[in-house]
Amino acid sequence: MSPISLALVALLVPFGMALLLVLAAPLRRAGWPAAWLSVLAAAISLGASLSLLAHQVRNTGSLSLLEQPWLPHAGRSLVTVGVQVDGISASMAVIVTLVAFCVQVFSLGYMAAEPKADLGRYFTYHSLFIFSMLALVFAPNMLQFFAGWELVGLTSYLLIGFYYRKPSAARAAVKAFWITKFADMGLLLGVILLFAATGGFSWEARVDPAAITLLTLLIFVGVMGKSAQFPLHVWLPDAMEGPTPVSALLHAATMVAAGVYLLVRASPLFAQAELTLEVMTWIGAITAFGAACIALVQTDIKKVLAYSTCSQLGYMVAALGAGSVLGGFFHLMTHAFFKALLFLGAGAVIHAVHSNELSAMGGLWRKLPLTAITFIIAALALAGFPGLAGFFSKDLILEAIFEEQRWGPYALLMAAAFLTAFYMSRVVFLAFFGAPSEAASRAQPSPWSMRLPLIVLAIPSLGAGLLAWSFAELQGLPYQLHLGPTGLVASVLGLSGIVLAYLVYARRSIPLSAFASLAPIGASIRSAPIDRLYQALYAQGALRVAALIAYIDRYLIDGLMNLSAWLTIVGGRRLRQVQTGNVRDYVLVLVGALILLSAWSVIQ
Amino acid sequence: MIAALGFGIIASVLMLAAIRVVSSPDLVRSVLWLALVLVMTAVLFLTLSAPFLAGIQLLLYTGGVITLMLFGVMLTSRQAGVEIRNEIGAISPAVLFSTILFGIMGGAIYRSSDALPRPAFASAPAPDTEALGRAFLTEHMLSFELLSVLLLAAMIGAIVLARRRDFGAPEPAPPSERTARADEETRS
Amino acid sequence: MNLSAILLLAAGLFCVGVYGLLTRRNAIGILLSVELMANAVNINLVAFSANSGSPLGQVFALFTMAVTVAEVVVGLAILILLFRSRGGVLVDAAQELKR
Numbered sequence: 001m002s003p004i005s006l007a008l009v010a011l012l013v014p015f016g017m018a019l020l021l022v023l024a025a026p027l028r029r030a031g032w033p034a035a036w037l038s039v040l041a042a043a044i045s046l047g048a049s050l051s052l053l054a055h056q057v058r059n060t061g062s063l064s065l066l067e068q069p070w071l072p073h074a075g076r077s078l079v080t081v082g083v084q085v086d087g088i089s090a091s092m093a094v095i096v097t098l099v100a101f102c103v104q105v106f107s108l109g110y111m112a113a114e115p116k117a118d119l120g121r122y123f124t125y126h127s128l129f130i131f132s133m134l135a136l137v138f139a140p141n142m143l144q145f146f147a148g149w150e151l152v153g154l155t156s157y158l159l160i161g162f163y164y165r166k167p168s169a170a171r172a173a174v175k176a177f178w179i180t181k182f183a184d185m186g187l188l189l190g191v192i193l194l195f196a197a198t199g200g201f202s203w204e205a206r207v208d209p210a211a212i213t214l215l216t217l218l219i220f221v222g223v224m225g226k227s228a229q230f231p232l233h234v235w236l237p238d239a240m241e242g243p244t245p246v247s248a249l250l251h252a253a254t255m256v257a258a259g260v261y262l263l264v265r266a267s268p269l270f271a272q273a274e275l276t277l278e279v280m281t282w283i284g285a286i287t288a289f290g291a292a293c294i295a296l297v298q299t300d301i302k303k304v305l306a307y308s309t310c311s312q313l314g315y316m317v318a319a320l321g322a323g324s325v326l327g328g329f330f331h332l333m334t335h336a337f338f339k340a341l342l343f344l345g346a347g348a349v350i351h352a353v354h355s356n357e358l359s360a361m362g363g364l365w366r367k368l369p370l371t372a373i374t375f376i377i378a379a380l381a382l383a384g385f386p387g388l389a390g391f392f393s394k395d396l397i398l399e400a401i402f403e404e405q406r407w408g409p410y411a412l413l414m415a416a417a418f419l420t421a422f423y424m425s426r427v428v429f430l431a432f433f434g435a436p437s438e439a440a441s442r443a444q445p446s447p448w449s450m451r452l453p454l455i456v457l458a459i460p461s462l463g464a465g466l467l468a469w470s471f472a473e474l475q476g477l478p479y480q481l482h483l484g485p486t487g488l489v490a491s492v493l494g495l496s497g498i499v500l501a502y503l504v505y506a507r508r509s510i511p512l513s514a515f516a517s518l519a520p521i522g523a524s525i526r527s528a529p530i531d532r533l534y535q536a537l538y539a540q541g542a543l544r545v546a547a548l549i550a551y552i553d554r555y556l557i558d559g560l561m562n563l564s565a566w567l568t569i570v571g572g573r574r575l576r577q578v579q580t581g582n583v584r585d586y587v588l589v590l591v592g593a594l595i596l597l598s599a600w601s602v603i604q
Numbered sequence: 605m606i607a608a609l610g611f612g613i614i615a616s617v618l619m620l621a622a623i624r625v626v627s628s629p630d631l632v633r634s635v636l637w638l639a640l641v642l643v644m645t646a647v648l649f650l651t652l653s654a655p656f657l658a659g660i661q662l663l664l665y666t667g668g669v670i671t672l673m674l675f676g677v678m679l680t681s682r683q684a685g686v687e688i689r690n691e692i693g694a695i696s697p698a699v700l701f702s703t704i705l706f707g708i709m710g711g712a713i714y715r716s717s718d719a720l721p722r723p724a725f726a727s728a729p730a731p732d733t734e735a736l737g738r739a740f741l742t743e744h745m746l747s748f749e750l751l752s753v754l755l756l757a758a759m760i761g762a763i764v765l766a767r768r769r770d771f772g773a774p775e776p777a778p779p780s781e782r783t784a785r786a787d788e789e790t791r792s
Numbered sequence: 793m794n795l796s797a798i799l800l801l802a803a804g805l806f807c808v809g810v811y812g813l814l815t816r817r818n819a820i821g822i823l824l825s826v827e828l829m830a831n832a833v834n835i836n837l838v839a840f841s842a843n844s845g846s847p848l849g850q851v852f853a854l855f856t857m858a859v860t861v862a863e864v865v866v867g868l869a870i871l872i873l874l875f876r877s878r879g880g881v882l883v884d885a886a887q888e889l890k891r
Contacts, residue, residue: 584814587822588697591810595705602712608794615801622805622828626812631820638824641805645831652798652842654850657857661834664857669827669864676820676868680875698814702807709803717796731847739847740854747851751858758862762869 003055003064007083007138010048010093015131017041021124028124031116035108038123042101045130049093056090057470067140079201084140088329091471092137092261095333099253099340100130102453106344107245109449110351122162122243129155133254137261141201142191145262149187149226152258153180156250160242172238179235183225190218194269204268216269216276219262227259227313230287236310240302244350247302248343252309253336260316260332267325277321281401284318285409285416287311292419296426300356301346304427308382309339311416315397318409324400326477331393333471334464338378338390341457345375348450349431352443358427363436367443372432374454379428381461383421384494386487389464395487396468402486417490421497429505611651618644635673642666656733798839805832819871823864830860 001009017038021028028034064085069077083089104126111119132155136148161173191201193215198205207215223229228236239251250256263270263280270276291310298304312335319327348371353360365372381388384395394417401410436443472479621644624637642665649658740748805828812825834853841849 584817588701588814591701591705591814595701595708598705598712599708602708611797615797618801619804619808622808625824625828626808626815626821631818634821634824638827641828641831645835648798648835649838652838654838654842654853657834657838657850657853660854660857664861665827665831669861672864672868673820673824676823676871679872680820698811701814702811705810706803706807709806710800713796713799713803731841731845731850735847736850736854739851744851747855751855755858755862758865762865765866765869766872 001051003052003085004066004083006048006052006055007064007085007089007093008066010045010052010097011083011131011134011138013044013048014038014041014127014134018124018127018131021120021127028120029117031114031119034120035104035123038127039101039104039108041127042097042104042130045134046094046097046101049090049097052085053090053094056085056087060087065140079143080141081144082140083138085138088264089137091329091333093134095257095336096133096137096254097130099336099457100126100133100249102340102456103245103249103344106248106347106450106453107243109447110245110347111243112447118162122159125155125158125162126249129159129249129254133258136258139265140203142194142203142266143201145265146187146191149222149258149262150184152255153177153184153226156180156239156255159246159250160239162242162246166241169241172235172241176235176239179232180225183222183232186218186220186225187222190215190222193218203265207269207272209272212269212273213275216266216273217279219266219269220276220280223259223262223317224283225259226262227256227317228287228310229259229283229314229317230290233287233291233310237303237306240300240306240356244302244343244347247306248340248347251306252339252343256309256313257332257336260313260320260328263317263320264325264329264332267320270320271323277323279321281318281321281404281406281409284314284316284321285401285406285412286314288314288318288416289412289419292416292423295423296419299358301349301358301361301427301431302343302356304423305339305342305346308342308420308423309335311420312339312382315394315413315416318413319397319400322397322400322404322406322409324396326472326479327393327396327400330468330471331390331397334381334389334393334461337457337464338381338461341374341378341454341461342382344450344454344457345371345378348446348454349375351446351450353437353439355439358430360437360439361431362434362440363432364440364443365432366436367440368445370451371446371454374458375432376428377458378461379424383424383498384417384490386491387465389461391487391491392465392468394490398486398490399484414490414493418493418497421494422501425498425501426505429501434505607651614644614648614651618648631677632674635670635677638673639666639670642670653732656736795839795843799836802832802835802839805829805835819874823867823871827860827864830856 017040021034021038027037064083066082066084067080068082069079070081071078104123107122107126111122114122129152132148132151134148136145136152139145139148157173157177160176161170163169164173193211194205194207195201197207197211197215225232236251236256240247242250270280288311291307291314295304295307295311298307312331316328316331316335319331348368349361349364350356352364352368355361377388381390384391398410398413398417401413469479618641621637621640625634625641628634628637642661646658646661646666649655649661809825809828809832812828813822816822816825834856837849837853837856839849841847841853
């Protein structure tokens, strides 16, 4: 099949499935049939994406484009919709569909206890999500991209708020939606600016230098929201209220990666804006470091992983800021796999001990050996253990930053590497080793539906590094494996982090009190101050603005209406007095008119 | 000279009578003053070499209209012996308006007085009755016929309107009360 | 005889008629004033006719005379009707147009 048809299949089969499940309510409410159908759709989409990738690998550098004119304007079409198949979109499509498929299979086991109607709803949202994400991935121009982006935001809201009956979940969904919507305004303004500057929405437009900085900064604001960069990261920890497979899909691999994908796609635009790239590098590095710090002190396993995602996204953003598109994109891919694996593994653990807290776990390697092994593989990959996937991608990034001589970000990212290794090892030691807690000793092994995806995802976590060359070729970017001092230092930092964690948490030879001096720092960098700031901003800012507008509406606009009504009534009353009913008055008026007419005719 | 003097007399009598028409408190007197106005107009017509018109004026107006007016006055004031009041309403706007109107028309006449041909009554052939008759029966025949239709219609209309309705319309109440009530209404 | 003088006379007569029209409360009084105005118009017409030698002015004057007479006739008929239904011919009493 042609690449275009494959892309359309990957795109439209999940959409069709979502539509079917939305319309055929009985089917949806039956639960299990909906689940199986959705998984099937995901599988088809995955198959199509893999074929597409294979095709791209065979014909490297090929570009297939389908453009359907959409909004007519001044003779030509203002906007086109369609699919663009090239190395970038094909790779991303595989990432998205593979993780989505694994997550859906995992959900078959994880969500088995849910009521049937809710189950159907869950899988409907999943299918919708695949469609939205692929619409974004295959977008040939920024406007369709934006449409997919918004749809993804919607799906995120629906999935985070899946347990909508729980108030905290509902609030978390709204918070995520609110913050990303706020960021999306920036993106929208950027898109509009792009149109104003170039008359189109193309990815590769050349923009006037005067406009490019503002344009790209606005787009970056959108990225900051979606990819949870500082200071718009506050929604991500709260988003853990959703089911764990959802977190694996949205908040590890795909949705948050959409921001990075945008930066990759729009790199021709960003390449023209020096200032924006500088800002990106700094924000990425700060986020990477800050989020890693916060992850250290979390007791909820999902929150650790959430902040870890924040941190890794910071790496990607920093990489793109340093101009290394390959670094950012490659890390996106490797991160998608091992982070999804980590989340699913955490899901398996949570499912076994019925709690998110690390204190409820312990010694689980005996009860859940497969989970433990895959989780450790993923953790090592994340920490950048040499040879595993994460090592290669992180190395690329660090090398790029080094080459650009951005020392500040470089230092932050190196420190973050240390911290990453530390907090991941902490989780591993606390959850899988040591003395089991009450709940942990009663843990049951997970069903096969939950273990299979773990295995599937472990493979790329192990071996993706080897694909670096073909990956780079696919994007048409140069790649050189460079094992220099940076890689060495990073590896040393990672290993020392692991060792330190071992000493603190496994052997308990270094008591936690040694770190007591750092506690104030930990407390201050938790999200709470930022959350409070946003709360204040919202209450003072947005609500005040709303009150002002309400005032204007009530007094000025309604006042105008009332004024016109009053004028009409009073005027009518006065005018009515002219109608005296007295014939003589009418005659008077008549004569008066006569006078006026004669005067006028005389003057003429 | 004599012509001017004659005209002056006619004009002044005319104006005086007209003013008495509108200012006389007694309605019957007003009607009679109107009769004088109409007679003077007929005389004026004679001086303007329109004898036929003068005759019609005397017949139609002075004879017909005045008679009708007198009848109307008598029919619409049934109080025996009570003086027929002829009430005058607000004066000032009326004075104002008529003065202004006169000013406009007078001004127009004065300003165009050069354009008007000077006294040429003597020299110009004034239209005589024969010419009038001819004009009626040839050029303005249609209007002439329509005029007769109009008169017929007016006649029939008047008869229909003034007929006593026989289908039980109640006799109006004694006029004294009703006029009093009407006055109250107008005062409110 | 000066044409302007005659025209001025007619104008004066007309204005007196207007004054009467605005002033009189009795319906017959109004009719009288209208008569004055019509007369003024006739004088005007005849004067012009005599001045220009064309019989058209007199023709027109004759027409207006006839129409005015018709108008007086019908007006009086209405007046009588009015009088019958309300007992007075004061124009002020005709307040039907008020509400």
